[in-house]
Amino acid sequence: MRLRSVWAVAKKEVFHIVRDPFTLALAMGMPVIMVIFFGYAIEFNMKQISLAVFDSSKSQSSRQLQKTFVSSSYFQSLAVLSPAEAIQALDEGRAHAALLIPPAYAENLRPRSESSVQILIDGADNSSAGSILGYLGGIQQKVLSAEFGPYSEPITVQTRFLFNSELNSRWFVVPGLSAAIIAILSILLTALTVAREWENGSMELLLSTPVRPVEIILGKLLPYSVMGLVAVFFVFIMSQIVFAVPFRGNFLVYLLACLIFLSTYLAQGLLISVVTRKQQLSMQMAMLSGLLPTILLSGFIFPVEHMPRFFYYLTMILPARWFISLSRDLFLKGASLQNILPGFLALCALFVLMMVLATRKFKKDVEP
Amino acid sequence: MSAVQVKNLSVQFGDFFAVKDLSFSVEKGEVFGFLGANGAGKTTTIRVLCGLLLPSAGQASVCGLDVLSDAFEVKKKVGYMSQKFTLYDDLTVKENLDFTSALRKMEPEKFREQKEKLLKMIRFKSSEDILVRDLPGGIKQQVSLVAAVLHDPEIVFLDEPTAGVSPAFRQRFWKLIGGLAAEGKTVFVTTHYMDEAEQCGRIALMKSGELIALDSPQELKRNSFPDREPQEVSLEDVFIEQVEGG
Numbered sequence: 001m002r003l004r005s006v007w008a009v010a011k012k013e014v015f016h017i018v019r020d021p022f023t024l025a026l027a028m029g030m031p032v033i034m035v036i037f038f039g040y041a042i043e044f045n046m047k048q049i050s051l052a053v054f055d056s057s058k059s060q061s062s063r064q065l066q067k068t069f070v071s072s073s074y075f076q077s078l079a080v081l082s083p084a085e086a087i088q089a090l091d092e093g094r095a096h097a098a099l100l101i102p103p104a105y106a107e108n109l110r111p112r113s114e115s116s117v118q119i120l121i122d123g124a125d126n127s128s129a130g131s132i133l134g135y136l137g138g139i140q141q142k143v144l145s146a147e148f149g150p151y152s153e154p155i156t157v158q159t160r161f162l163f164n165s166e167l168n169s170r171w172f173v174v175p176g177l178s179a180a181i182i183a184i185l186s187i188l189l190t191a192l193t194v195a196r197e198w199e200n201g202s203m204e205l206l207l208s209t210p211v212r213p214v215e216i217i218l219g220k221l222l223p224y225s226v227m228g229l230v231a232v233f234f235v236f237i238m239s240q241i242v243f244a245v246p247f248r249g250n251f252l253v254y255l256l257a258c259l260i261f262l263s264t265y266l267a268q269g270l271l272i273s274v275v276t277r278k279q280q281l282s283m284q285m286a287m288l289s290g291l292l293p294t295i296l297l298s299g300f301i302f303p304v305e306h307m308p309r310f311f312y313y314l315t316m317i318l319p320a321r322w323f324i325s326l327s328r329d330l331f332l333k334g335a336s337l338q339n340i341l342p343g344f345l346a347l348c349a350l351f352v353l354m355m356v357l358a359t360r361k362f363k364k365d366v367e368p
Numbered sequence: 369m370s371a372v373q374v375k376n377l378s379v380q381f382g383d384f385f386a387v388k389d390l391s392f393s394v395e396k397g398e399v400f401g402f403l404g405a406n407g408a409g410k411t412t413t414i415r416v417l418c419g420l421l422l423p424s425a426g427q428a429s430v431c432g433l434d435v436l437s438d439a440f441e442v443k444k445k446v447g448y449m450s451q452k453f454t455l456y457d458d459l460t461v462k463e464n465l466d467f468t469s470a471l472r473k474m475e476p477e478k479f480r481e482q483k484e485k486l487l488k489m490i491r492f493k494s495s496e497d498i499l500v501r502d503l504p505g506g507i508k509q510q511v512s513l514v515a516a517v518l519h520d521p522e523i524v525f526l527d528e529p530t531a532g533v534s535p536a537f538r539q540r541f542w543k544l545i546g547g548l549a550a551e552g553k554t555v556f557v558t559t560h561y562m563d564e565a566e567q568c569g570r571i572a573l574m575k576s577g578e579l580i581a582l583d584s585p586q587e588l589k590r591n592s593f594p595d596r597e598p599q600e601v602s603l604e605d606v607f608i609e610q611v612e613g614g
Contacts, residue, residue: 008470012459019458201452208418208448209471210440 005211009219013193017223023189031181031231035238038180042173042301046131051075052086052095059106061147065117068142069099074135086120096122097132109147163332171246174239175331176300176324180291181231182262183320187290190224190269191282198277203366213366217359221266228262239331248334254327257347261323264351265290271358274365294320319354322347369432371396371523371554372417377426379412379577386412388577390426394556394570396522399549401568402558405611408574410558411451414525417556418448431522447516447524451531451558454512457501461492461511464500465518472519479518486514490544506537513544523554530559542567562603571603575611 017023051069055062069075078095080086089095098120108115119136123129138159164171197203197220206216232255239245247254272285296302297311298320304312315321326343329335337344372394379387387409394400402410415421417430419439428435431445455464469479487496490510500508509529517524526545530538542564545555549569557568565571566585573581573588581588589601592609 002473004470004473008467012456012463012467015459015463016456201450202456204415204420205448205450205453206471208420208443208446208450209468210443210473211471 002212002215005215006219006222009206009211009216010222013220013223016193023192026189027185027227030184031234034177034181034184035174035235035242038173038177039170039238039243042169046128047074048076049074049097049128049132050089050095051077052080052089052098053077053101054080054083054086054098055101056103057101057105061106061109062101064146065101065105065143066099068139068146072135072139072142090120090122093122096125096128111148170243171332172328173301174235174243174245175327176298177239178232178235178258178327179261179298179320179324180295180300181235182228182258182265183290183294185228185231186224186262186265187269187272188283188286189227190221190266191272191276191286192279193224194220194270194273195277195279195282198273199279207366213363214359217270217362221270224266224269225262228266229258232258232262245331247331249330250337253337253340254330257323257326257330257344260347260351261319264319264347264354267351267354267358271354271361274358274362293318297321298324300324316346317350319347319350322350369396370394371398371431372400372556373427373429374413374417375427377413377416377428378424379409379416379421380424385577387416387423390577390579392572392579392582394523394554396554397549397552398569399545399555399557399567401565401571402556402574403560403565403571403607403611404558404574407576408611409577410574411527412577413574414448414527414556414558417442418446418525419443444519445522447519447521449512449516449524449526449529451527451529455500455508455515458499460497460499461494461503462496464511465496465515468515468518474519478520482518482520483514486517489547490514506533506540509533509537509541510544513541517548517553521553523556524548526555526557528558528560530561530564538564562607565603565607573607573610581606581610 017027053066053069055066066077070077075097077099078089080089080098083100086095086098086100090098100118100120102117105115105117121129121132194217197206203216207213236247240247268290269286272289273282276282276285294300297304297307297315298318299305299315300320304315304321304325307315322343326335326340326347329340329343333339370393372392374393375391377387377390378385390409390413402413404410412421416423416428416435419430419435419442422436430442433442433445435442455461456467459467465483469483474482490507490513492507492511492514494503494507500511503511513526513529516526530541533541538561545557546567549555557564559565568585570582570584571588572579581591583591585603586598588606588610589598589603592606593601
């Protein structure tokens with residue numbers, strides 16, 4: 001292998017990149033757009049949920065109950081005059097939940113008796129419904145301790161969330177952002193650039209010179225590796241400065257994981273381009289096998305643990321699933337290499353597999 | 369030693385023979401024309417001779433090196449101008465030539481000399497910093513020839529180098545081919561133009577992967593139409609007689 005050839009191919013690739021507005025825009029703009037979209041738009045925690053309240057008890061206790069809802073800052077109340085009006089508010093979307101307090105609420109609120117209220121939740125949006133349901137338990141406890149004092153319940157559940165104590169959505173999303181950006185930069189751009197050499201016939205001209213296939217490939221991948229690494233650093237810096245996500249792990253371990261993940265996706269891009277040899281098809285394959293699974297099936301947004309069995313096991317062949325989970329462990333839990341070893345090994349295995357597949361297929365195709 | 373020696377060469381894709389039982393040889397310093405309709409096996413033969421494709425059967429050697437066992441060495445000795453792709457449009461002339469010289473592992477001194485000499489030969493007047501896409505088609509083909517012979521190969525394969533180029537540029541291009549042959553280089557060229565074929569030392573006529581005639585233009589005319597004077601016969605007639613009719 002001659003470094004001069006690798007360097008020459010890499011240099012040529014840089015010329016292609018800087019002179020192609022599409023590639024340039026994708027490479028420079030995409031990380032920024034992704035950080036803005038995923039960093040700001042995704043919010044799993046709902047605040048200021050509109051709560052229609054029908055209070056037929058009109059007692060001190062019922063007012064206390066409403067106050068507890070509102071003071072949690074998760075709800076804001078909308079007083080209604082009848083249960084029908086509450087349902088109408090739900091229908092029209094003015095309220096996402098309704099609280100119906102019966103006339104006997106206050107009377108029944110005493111030891112060895114049962115008092116109940118009815119909560120209606122707009123189930124059309126099930127992720128909001130889930131959040132609302134989650135808040136109710138906490139509110140119930142607060143009401144009990146306000147009415148009967150802190151020791152009213154035989155057992156009190158005190159919940160403390162570890163690693164992300166405020167359940168901040170950004171802390172959950174941002175560590176996985178690198179994976180999504182690398183999926184675009186590595187799989188998509190590599191697949192496109194190598195497919196382009198096949199499509200326009202220049203690959204053959206390259207191969208007619210005494211240059212080794214591995215030199216061509218390394219040269220072509222080098223600029224995209226650098227771009228991927230720059231994106232990783234960009235996301236890391238944004239995560240620290242703008243989103244204030246803690247980074248509690250070992251940065252070198254993280255960097256190593258990034259490099260392995262990046263190389264796996266570069267190999268996947270290469271494999272796609274060698275198999276399709278067409279830019280259009282490469283693009284579609286890159287989207288289907290790279291971008292979509294990375295965003296939807298990797299646990300980046302939707303936790304893999306909650307997926308149906310089949311998909312849960314399917315995610316295991318996705319490098320992004322392992323990378324994202326170990327990124328989170330490193331960012332939020334400060335995991336040591338030992339803690340994340342299974343994920344790390346899985347990532348390494350997928351890396352080796354993809355590299356072997358890609359280089360084999362490539363060598364088989366270019367060698368006469 | 370012949371520049372190219374081909375013996376019983378066959379290239380098979382599945383059941384289809386792109387080239388079948390082909391035998392010929394090209395002498396050093398010869399301008400060897402390779403004629404035939406599309407799909408006659410011209411490009412396939414060239415790809416084998418450039419070490420880009422393995423023959424299914426038979427032997428082929430270039431500059432005394434076997435293309436099967438010595439493909440890598442063959443690549444060092446030959447220049448190749450492909451019909452499908454010539455130069456990167458989004459790179460400048462200079463960047464394209466720099467790239468070729470790096471792939472060819474040329475010494476900087478030798479590269480400078482060769483580039484100067486060849487650009488002078490094609491009378492290249494524009495700036496080297498012009499993007500290839502801004503070059504007129506004829507000039508682009510000439511620069512592409514420069515790239516193909518930059519490393520001073522013993523033999524150069526030109527696959528339809530003048531396709532889609534104006535007649536004036538085609539004429540200039542063939543002057544350049546003549547110049548290369550005068551330097552002692554072997555030129556192996558395919559073309560669709562009969563006036564170009566006239567300028568070859570010898571012509572091989574291909575049909576459906578098989579060689580159907582191989583001779584100098586004069587002899588081809590004499591053999592195809594024994595009862596007519598050679599100067600009255602055009603190669604066009606020969607081509608029609610041999611390839612399409614016959």
